[in-house]
Amino acid sequence: MGQVVIGVDPHKRSATIEVIDQRERVLGKGRFGTDTDGYQAMLAAGREHTDRIWAVEGCSGIGRHVAQRLVADGETVLDVPAKLSARARVFSTGQGRKTDPVDAHSVAVVALRTSDLRQVVVDDTTVALRLLVDRRDQLGRARTEAVSRLHHLLLELVPGGAKKFLSAQQARALLNTVRPRDVVGKTRRWLASELIHELVTIDKKIKVANAELTELVDSTGSRLRTLHGIGPSGAARLIGDIGDVSRFTGRGHFASWNGTAPIDASSGDQNRHRLSRAGNRRINRVLHIMAVVQLRNDTEGRRYYRRKLAEGKTTMEAMRALKRRLSDVVYRLMTADAKRLRTGPGGQVGATLQSGAADPNPKADTSEKSLPGPAEDHLRTPLLTAS
Numbered sequence: 001m002g003q004v005v006i007g008v009d010p011h012k013r014s015a016t017i018e019v020i021d022q023r024e025r026v027l028g029k030g031r032f033g034t035d036t037d038g039y040q041a042m043l044a045a046g047r048e049h050t051d052r053i054w055a056v057e058g059c060s061g062i063g064r065h066v067a068q069r070l071v072a073d074g075e076t077v078l079d080v081p082a083k084l085s086a087r088a089r090v091f092s093t094g095q096g097r098k099t100d101p102v103d104a105h106s107v108a109v110v111a112l113r114t115s116d117l118r119q120v121v122v123d124d125t126t127v128a129l130r131l132l133v134d135r136r137d138q139l140g141r142a143r144t145e146a147v148s149r150l151h152h153l154l155l156e157l158v159p160g161g162a163k164k165f166l167s168a169q170q171a172r173a174l175l176n177t178v179r180p181r182d183v184v185g186k187t188r189r190w191l192a193s194e195l196i197h198e199l200v201t202i203d204k205k206i207k208v209a210n211a212e213l214t215e216l217v218d219s220t221g222s223r224l225r226t227l228h229g230i231g232p233s234g235a236a237r238l239i240g241d242i243g244d245v246s247r248f249t250g251r252g253h254f255a256s257w258n259g260t261a262p263i264d265a266s267s268g269d270q271n272r273h274r275l276s277r278a279g280n281r282r283i284n285r286v287l288h289i290m291a292v293v294q295l296r297n298d299t300e301g302r303r304y305y306r307r308k309l310a311e312g313k314t315t316m317e318a319m320r321a322l323k324r325r326l327s328d329v330v331y332r333l334m335t336a337d338a339k340r341l342r343t344g345p346g347g348q349v350g351a352t353l354q355s356g357a358a359d360p361n362p363k364a365d366t367s368e369k370s371l372p373g374p375a376e377d378h379l380r381t382p383l384l385t386a387s
Contacts, residue, residue, distance in 0.1 A: 005020055005021075005111050006052055007109070008054060008104060013033060016101055017030055017031075019052075024112065046075070055080050055108055055117075056077055057080045078111050078120070080114075089102055128216060133237045143206065147166055147199065150162075154192060213233055222235060222337055229301075251328045256276070257283075275320060291319060
């Protein structure tokens with residue numbers, strides 16, 4: 001830790017800073033714009049202190065643009081999670097009152113008193129993967145919406161409507177069988193034709209996006225796509241959101257982070273666990289899709305699921321247990337990839353120990369460790385083979 005900490009409360013168009021020393025004495029403060037001139041003025045104000053460290057709130061979110069510019073200019077930047085700065089603000093003021101100067105002071109205090117904050121580095125492959133997979137998810141949602149609207153129109157044009165899973169070619173062939181004579185029917189047919197055209201365009205974009213994701217995931221050297229049920233989009237989401245896999249203390253901690261570890265809900269003589277609604281829901285969705293694909297094919301995952309049903313578990317409990325095991329599989333493979341590639345804990349070429357993901361060294365407590373019940377670990381054979 002340097003002798004001076006510069007706390008930064010970032011916004012879209014402005015940033016408020018406060019400079020404190022090791023005894024939390026305020027040495028300077030100010031509010032600057034985030035345009036070129038404002039940023040240069042803020043940088044000059046910070047460089048008046050030779051032994052300095054910048055602490056920026058939310059470097060994976062609203063503070064990313066400021067943090068990355070500082071890192072590019074050779075400054076040392078620490079990422080302060082918003083939850084930690086909020087706690088410091090309450091302790092300092094005794095209330096939840098929130099102003100930009102108070103926020104900047106809280107950020108600086110957290111950086112001064114917390115020893116394991118993540119040091120921000122220049123964006124790497126994980127950020128590119130997150131951007132591409134977000135784009136792929138947006139295209140998927142757009143396609144779902146277009147197909148839903150198309151189904152609604154076809155139901156009015158064709159008796160019985162169309163089948164659930166509808167491609168653009170199938171919809172066009174079905175629409176060609178309809179020749180309405182009234183103005184309402186003609187309008188519906190024209191709108192359906194326009195939606196089919198949109199669907200064709202979206203499908204082309206999805207194909208290109210999948211190819212880009214496949215190429216970038218393969219360039220990282222990750223073997224996630226060898227797992228049954230993990231495609232290019234799922235692999236990109238895992239690498240992009242997880243980043244530095246070594247920041248997790250173990251597979252139980254990783255399961256708690258992604259929401260697959262059950263929560264203890266025992267009371268008295270009743271011993272039970274319930275579904276966790278916490279955790280990274282994007283990663284949880286990837287694991288859920290992986291589990292569904294496992295169940296549709298003759299895999300070790302389906303056999304494990306059936307064993308849980310035979311033990312008296314409900315279908316929901318068996319599915320939760322399967323997702324918990326898949327979480328372990330993903331964790332083991334990403335950890336092995338990191339050791340094998342020796343280029344970074346996340347297993348991506350060009351990565352560093354300071355990944356772009358938040359919370360590099362989270363602490364595990366009792367609720368984050370492997371729990372009994374649906375999460376019991378008594379596999380007779382290794383779960384999941386390559387597809």
